Amino acid sequence: MINISIAGIGGQGSVLAARILAEAALARGWQVRTCETMGMAQRGGDVTSHVRMGNKGEQVHSPLPAKASVDVLIALEPGEGARNLPLLRKGGLLVTATTGQPPATADLKAAPYDADAIIAELRRQGVNLLVVDDQELCGKLGSRKALNIVMLAITLAAVSAEGPYAGNTLAGQLGIDEMRQAVRACVKPRFVEMNMEAIDLAQSYVSQKLGTEAS
Secondary structure, eight states, rough: OOEEEEEEEEEEOOOHHHHHHHHHHTTTEEEEEEEEEOOOTTSEEEEEEEEEEEETTTTOOSOOOTTTTEEEESSSSHHHHHTTGGGGEEEEEEEEEEEEOOOOOGGGGGOOOHHHHHHHHHHHHHHEEEEEOOOHHHHHHOSSSTTTHHHHOOOOOOOTTTTTTTTTTTTTTTTTTHHHHHHHHHHHHHHHHHHHHHHHHHHHHHHHOOOOOOO
């Protein structure tokens, strides 16, 4: 069983990223269940999407992962990664963007939102962490609309069989080529080219930063 959660703020595309991941798993014949938990329904609230995959033929009975059971937590912004950290299993991988996008509820708190401080605290806690310079990548794309695709592609590339995170449960299970096929199935045709460019950039980023080639 592989459990993946994708956490972000409304409008960042965590739901679409989960759909793409589920499509790739279904293409392998795995049983898959997905769901979302939302702090607020409208844009600006926190949204966490969950994908549970029976990669060894398991029946997936519940769409919600238990605490400390998620193999990979993808955070489209650092605060949501920290907030969902109890879901991550021991030894699981947290992949987080560096750019903070505080939820609407952050305005109600006395302390200012500090993305760098959140990442520093995650490091201090010894979390198995992959920090992604999303500003660099989205700058090359000329848009932040494909952040979800970038983060998902980086995750799949980073846990490839040759990479430094090869010990993760997801390693060697789903690859970039399968993600490309799933993107074509899930994304409107006019956005496919931009998403393919985002995947190419993600692969190049992982190769340069981690010395990993993924296919």
